[in-house]
Amino acid sequence: MSLTASRAALLHIALQDLRAGKQLLVERLPPLAHAATDSGLRDVIERDSVNARHHAARLDDMSDLQGAPANLWMSGILDDADRDARSHQRGPIRDIALIGALRKAKAAEIVSIETAMALAGSESPAMLPALSANYAEDRAIEAQLAQLLAGIAGPVSAA
Template sequence: MDKTDDAESLLATALQDMLAGERLFAEHLPAIAAHSRAVSLTEALAREVERARLQAAALAEDSRADGGPPNLWMQGIIDDAHRDTRTIDAGPLLDAALVGAVRKALAAKHVSYETAVALAERLDEPALAARLRRCRDEEAASDHRLAAILSECTEAA
């Protein structure tokens, strides 16, 4: 694997990583969400799947996002969530664990988008920076909504 040695290459790597992460999240979240019991969580996770698909499409608009390696951090978060579905009884405790898993993914995505925004701004790509900023802000809004659902889940546990 070649070393990344400039801001343009790092931005391309970031776009590839984020696209792989969004696709992985959208692909695996439905199976994880099927284990949730709280209606509010089930609905929120369905919205997250759709949002991940839309964000993947937004990232794919930039040809530099194509062809990257698998996203290791998202795979790890998804693997943990799948393990939770096998090791925690269905109900409020599992729902709380699933909220935690999804919020970990959102936090990782948020930080990745911030890095890409900074690089796009540095490279004077305002349209890309704006698109990435919108995605980043959506991560924060989703995290806020899921934090409220977490309170519901833990109160019911």
């Protein structure tokens, strides 16, 4: 196995990882939306699924991202979400668990996009508008999920 030796190569790997994660979301969010009982949560999950498809297309427009390895972090988070959908009672309990899992996915995506944006700043500034658009949409979904959590579970105390 060769070692990654340049920022450009690391950017390409970061984009491949993001693209693989988006593909998993495209495939695996629809059943999670169906498992949600809160209509607002269902709407946010469905919107995120549509966003994931658009984000994947933006990433594909940036670079040839074929041959990406599996995205282990997104796969694991979505495995947890699938388990939550099957193992928690339908209603607020399941919805809260799904929100938690989906917020973990968003947090991982946001950090990964920030890394790609930092690398693109010096290696390929032309990528920044598309990455920034994906970033803004993911941040908006995460904020909506946080708001839904507060509405379904009650306010979160920082104490």
